Amino acid sequence: MARANTQIYQLYMELNEVQPAIWRRFQVAGDITLFRLHEYIQLFMGWEHCHMHEFRINGERYGMPDPDGEAMFGTQVCNEKKYKLCDLVAEGDEFVYVYDFGDNWHHIVKIEKVLEPEAGVKYPTCMAGERACPPEDCGGPWGYPEFLQTLRGRNKKERQKLLDWLGDDFDPEAFDVNKVNQLLRQV
Numbered sequence: 492m493a494r495a496n497t498q499i500y501q502l503y504m505e506l507n508e509v510q511p512a513i514w515r516r517f518q519v520a521g522d523i524t525l526f527r528l529h530e531y532i533q534l535f536m537g538w539e540h541c542h543m544h545e546f547r548i549n550g551e552r553y554g555m556p557d558p559d560g561e562a563m564f565g566t567q568v569c570n571e572k573k574y575k576l577c578d579l580v581a582e583g584d585e586f587v588y589v590y591d592f593g594d595n596w597h598h599i600v601k602i603e604k605v606l607e608p609e610a611g612v613k614y615p616t617c618m619a620g621e622r623a624c625p626p627e628d629c630g631g632p633w634g635y636p637e638f639l640q641t642l643r644g645r646n647k648k649e650r651q652k653l654l655d656w657l658g659d660d661f662d663p664e665a666f667d668v669n670k671v672n673q674l675l676r677q678v
Contacts, residue, residue, distance in 0.1 A: 498606065499606045501606060504532065506625075507587075515536060517617045517618055519531060519576070519615040525553050525579075529571065529588070535620070539627050545571075546571065546586060547588075549579065553569045587599060595631050613676070616672060622664055622665075
């Protein structure tokens, strides 16, 4: 929850290399850590915290460093719990949030506005979005189209296997901003 003197950052986030676009617009307190932003992104998108992640901001990588001090992918990762959003980006800046290094989901995040907090508004808040987040482990941006084709396809056996794996019906066009905000209030 934002303190009264904390600026609010309005962000637009889009899943890269996926068409039609899957996106979210949301507002967060500027003084949150990148770790907290990661937790919010998981809720905004519908991910399930199953995989590693990192932020790529101004040529630096932020995430959870290896406890043994090993560099991942050749460079050290800055501890995301030690860095605040407002200290790294400003209005108009863009950065990348990567989720699941196997599926390699890249989210392009843009700081649309920096605002004063509005009286009576609880932050963070999701303002809008389109389309459901792809299910975990569905193959990344290159496998998701095949996933959707199978889901919509005529092969009932393959479709049913997919639905059994998902555990329920999956509507790729569905996004409920009110449901997301209800989940945020429970955190």
